[in-house]
Every structure is written in C-alpha cells, then in structure tokens.
Amino acid sequence: MTERFGFTVNARDGRARSGVISTPRGDVRTPAFMPVGTAGTVKAMLPESVRATGADILLGNTYHLMLRPTAERIARLGGLHRFMNWDRPILTDSGGFQVMSLADLRKLTEDGVTFRSHVDGSKHHLSPERSMEIQRLLGSDIVMCFDECPALPATDEAVAKSMRLSMRWAQRSRDAFGDRPGHALFGIMQGGVNRDLREESATALKAIDFDGYAVGGLAVGEGQEAMFGVLDYAPDFLPEDKPRYLMGVGKPDDIVGAVERGIDMMDCVLPSRSGRTGQAWTPRGQVNIKNARHQDDPRPLDEGCTCPACRSYSRAYLHHVFKAQEIIASMLLTWHNLHYYQQLMQGLRDAIDAGQLAAFVAEFHARRAEGDIPPL
Structure with missing residues (x-):
C-alpha cells in the first residue's frame, strides 16, 4: 500500500492511456469510471455490491453532504469512508456545480456563493476555503x-x-488545502468551447500545480459533437504525468470517445439513474424494460452478462417488478448498469494495454448499431 498519492501510465494507444492512480486506500485502475454516491450512497446498491461490479473509487457530493447530514456530523462519526462503509478511495466534488444548478436564490461574489438550501431553505455560504474545509471533514482521498x-x-x-474567477478560486483552494500527505487536490479547467480560453485556464492551473486536472464545464448542454471538439485539444494542454478527469460524463459512447482522446477518469449518475427509470445499458445499446415487448420474454437482458440481474432473472420478471414499482427493480437494473459500465472500462483498459483500441472501438460501435435482440 502506498502512503502517498501517485499516478503511473502503463500503456498508450494513440492518445488513450491506461495506468494506475495509487492512494493510501488502494489503487484505481485507469481509465476509471466512478459511480456517484451523491448523499453517501449509490442509490439502490450496497457498497459491497458496488465494489463487486468492479468499481475502485466512488464520488461523493460536497453540496448534498454539507446540507444533510452536514460535514461536521460525518467527521464526528469517523469520516465519510466509515460513515458509508466504503473503505476504498472517494473523490468529492467541490459543490460548485450543484450550487449553480440546484440551490435557490444564489448570490455570486468574488468571495464565493451565498445560497439557500433546496432541502429546507436555510442560508449557506460556500467559498474556496469552506469547500476545502468541508472536503477535509469528509476525509475524501481526492478533493x-x-x-x-x-x-x-x-x-x-x-x-x-x-x-x-474559477482560476482565482483555484489558487485560494490550493492555499486552503495546505499540505495533506496521502490526499490529492485536483484543479478544474474551464473555458467552455473556446480553445484560447481552455489554454489560458490550463496555463493558470499548471502554474498553481495540482495532483490531477479535471476538464470541467462540459456535458452541460453543448452536445456530444461540441464536447468531443473540446476534447480533441483540451487534454493535451494538461500535464502528461497527472490524471485527467472529465466531470459528469456520461453515456457509454461519450466514455469511449473521451478515453480515445486521453481522459483517465469519469463519473456520471446515468447508470444508477437509468436503472431506477427502467433503462438498461447493454453492448447492443439501451433496453427500455417498461416496453410491453418484454412482458413474456424469458431471456436475460444480455446473454453475455454475469451480473445478478442477467444470471438469475428474465426480461419478463424485470418488466413485471418495474411495472409493479417493486424496489428490486431498481436494485437489479442499477447493478446491471454499473456492471456493464465497469466491464466497458475493463475492455478499454485491456484494449489499450494490447494496442488494440481501434479494433475495440470499432466493435463497440458495430454492436450498438445492431440494436436490441429481436422480440420473440
């Protein structure tokens, strides 16, 4: 076990890389997909079930946890890892995105953001210093x-x-983070879809010096083509020897395209949220289990999948429990989706290691183009 945070690139194929992020709580194989445990849980999953899908690291949400149950309470109870029974690495986001998208009556100044909680209307202030303090109280490995x-x-x-403004806040975040051996601080590149602004942002972040770098401000409504357009150049503005994290992405084809363009880490609520709304991801694309075509179908979601939903249950059963609003529907479909995502990441890592990424990507797109298995 390492006592420090580190990153090693083991193989390259084009711009794609495979490697390992080392932390005192364990290694993270990259490219990595991080399931989102917004409020201290990946919805409808036990932590040991999330680990069984192949996840090495989870994402926790600063905004939600600071409001409920509060970072101070989690710290008193031994930190987020103990609180949620996950002994492996955790990355916490800064809270900035949720303040912008969820909070009511927010006021932005140079100092930070004052806002009202979407939970109970209480007033809060989030600044770079307060965000660092909350994430320290939570005890996350990557801040x-x-x-x-x-x-x-x-x-x-x-x-x-x-x-x-974000670059000024990045310097304040670095100053407030201080020296925390074994914990990492990532900077976040902004700049929308403007190449010059992306480069300016990357230059500012590199001058501050971070343990890793995120490409932020994408997957916020610009569309896949524009996102890939930015990823065609943005990762190359960042240091070669540090992890690159694309925040809030995405659909399976977003992930494959991002990995091809040099991204090492991603997170998204999509696999768990889709599971709760009756959507299953398979190598042949998306399956909507709500559709009547599944009600008499004894076959699994995916013949080649080894998750509990596919090993032990039929499409007909999954259709039934979803329609009946049984909790097991969310549990099985979420497990399946997280398993599919982690299998995709393993496939990408293996393909990069073997120098076969182009063939893997071609097969990935060809299978998706086939669409779901024909109805019985």
Whole structure:
C-alpha cells in the first residue's frame, strides 16, 4: 500500500492511456469510471455490491453532504469512508456545480456563493476555503477545487469572466488545502468551447500545480459533437504525468470517445439513474424494460452478462417488478448498469494495454448499431 498519492501510465494507444492512480486506500485502475454516491450512497446498491461490479473509487457530493447530514456530523462519526462503509478511495466534488444548478436564490461574489438550501431553505455560504474545509471533514482521498461552472451556451465574454474567477478560486483552494500527505487536490479547467480560453485556464492551473486536472464545464448542454471538439485539444494542454478527469460524463459512447482522446477518469449518475427509470445499458445499446415487448420474454437482458440481474432473472420478471414499482427493480437494473459500465472500462483498459483500441472501438460501435435482440 502506498502512503502517498501517485499516478503511473502503463500503456498508450494513440492518445488513450491506461495506468494506475495509487492512494493510501488502494489503487484505481485507469481509465476509471466512478459511480456517484451523491448523499453517501449509490442509490439502490450496497457498497459491497458496488465494489463487486468492479468499481475502485466512488464520488461523493460536497453540496448534498454539507446540507444533510452536514460535514461536521460525518467527521464526528469517523469520516465519510466509515460513515458509508466504503473503505476504498472517494473523490468529492467541490459543490460548485450543484450550487449553480440546484440551490435557490444564489448570490455570486468574488468571495464565493451565498445560497439557500433546496432541502429546507436555510442560508449557506460556500467559498474556496469552506469547500476545502468541508472536503477535509469528509476525509475524501481526492478533493476538487471550488469553481464556477456556467451553463452553455454562453457568450465568450461570460465564459472568460467565469473561467478567470474559477482560476482565482483555484489558487485560494490550493492555499486552503495546505499540505495533506496521502490526499490529492485536483484543479478544474474551464473555458467552455473556446480553445484560447481552455489554454489560458490550463496555463493558470499548471502554474498553481495540482495532483490531477479535471476538464470541467462540459456535458452541460453543448452536445456530444461540441464536447468531443473540446476534447480533441483540451487534454493535451494538461500535464502528461497527472490524471485527467472529465466531470459528469456520461453515456457509454461519450466514455469511449473521451478515453480515445486521453481522459483517465469519469463519473456520471446515468447508470444508477437509468436503472431506477427502467433503462438498461447493454453492448447492443439501451433496453427500455417498461416496453410491453418484454412482458413474456424469458431471456436475460444480455446473454453475455454475469451480473445478478442477467444470471438469475428474465426480461419478463424485470418488466413485471418495474411495472409493479417493486424496489428490486431498481436494485437489479442499477447493478446491471454499473456492471456493464465497469466491464466497458475493463475492455478499454485491456484494449489499450494490447494496442488494440481501434479494433475495440470499432466493435463497440458495430454492436450498438445492431440494436436490441429481436422480440420473440
């Protein structure tokens, strides 16, 4: 076990890399997908079930946890790892994105953001210093800088102003984080879909010096084509020897495209949220278990899948329990989706290691193009 945070690239294929992020709580194989445990739980899953899908690291949410049950309470109870029974690495986001998207009556100043909680209307202030304090109380292994994430589309002028504020906040985050051996602080590149602003942001972050770097401000409404357009150049502005994290992504084809462009880490609520709404992800694309075509189908979601939903239950059963609003529907479909995502990551890692990424990607797209198995 390492006592420090580190990152090693073991193989490259084009711009894609496979490697390992080492932390005192265990290694994270990259490219990595992080399931989202918003409020201290991946919804409908036990932590040991999340681990069984192949996840090495989880994401926790600063905004939600600071409001309920509070970071101070979690710290008194031994920190987030003990609180939620997950002994492996945890990355916490800074709270900035949720403040922008969820909070009521927010007021943004140079110092930070004052807002009212969407839970009970109580008033709170989040600044770079307070975000660092909350994440320290939670005890997360990877801490994210406090930043502002403007919704796209926005004018270049608005994006530039926001990005430069985020860069000033990045320096304050670094100063407030201090020296915490074994814990990492990641900077967040902003700049919308403007190449010059992305480069300016990356230059500012590199001058501050972080343990890893996120590409922020994407997957916020700009569409896949625009996102890939930014990823065609943005990761190359960041240091080669540090992890690159694309925040809030995404669908399986988003993930494959991001890995091809040099991204090492991703997170998204999609596999768990889709599971709760009756959507299953398979190599042949998405299956909507609500559809009547599944009600007499004795076959599994995916013949080649080894998750509990596919090993032991039929499409007909999953259709029935979803329609009946039984909790097991969310449990089985979420497990299946997280398993599928982790299998996809393992496939990407193996393909990069073997120098076969192009063939893997071609097969991935060809299978998705086939669509779901024909109805009986």
